[in-house]
Amino acid sequence: MSKNEEFGALAAAPRRAVRLALSALLLSAATAAAAASPITLELVDAPADEVLSALAAVLDAELEMPPHGDRDVTVTLHGVQATTALQVVCESIGCDWTLGGGRLSIAWQERGGSAPSVQSAETGAAALQDEPRFGEELDLSLRDARLGEVLAGFAKVTGVPVDVAAELENATVTVELRQVPAWKALEQICRVNGCRLELLDAAKRLRVSPR
Known part of the structure; x- marks a missing residue:
């Protein structure tokens, strides 16, 4: 080993x-x-x-x-x-x-102080947390998966279309998550891949762009 x-x-x-x-x-x-x-x-x-x-x-x-x-x-x-x-x-x-x-x-940081930028932005993971469609718990076991394909899977699970910036399509995702809500899984993936989450058109579309 x-x-x-x-x-x-x-x-x-x-x-x-x-x-x-x-x-x-x-x-x-x-x-x-x-x-x-x-x-x-x-x-x-x-x-x-x-x-x-x-x-x-x-x-x-x-x-x-x-x-x-x-x-x-x-x-x-x-x-x-x-x-x-x-x-x-x-x-x-x-x-x-x-x-x-x-x-x-x-x-x-002081406890209860400012949260990480990916969460503190109104258009970040916190906004997804308030959207029921991103509350479904998931198990993810991915190794070197294409980010574009992973996000397409989230679109199917949540019913929210995902627009992915071209420069992120071929980024790879390696993550192991158990029983986490979809919004939390997206937050973790974007932390590692340096991307930003934005809910658009009254939560009818999710945009993923470079941070």
């Missing part, structure tokens, strides 16, 4: 297993060009400081992080770049990050 696979086998794992998996990710950081290699995360209630420390090591950066109290990470990502994983992790636990000069700096 590769280090990446060890890190991926974590659904509902106890914290000791999470720590072992994070150690495996740290070991993989020692390989050449680790920061540019896709990584896999499957974490349930993993300590935020350990997850961010492991990602900093993959990025070959020194971590600067103020105290944060108890924040845990629950996320599933497959075959993404370390910076993409870092963005998704920070969006899920409420932090901002900057990377440069060999340092990864973390700034914590």
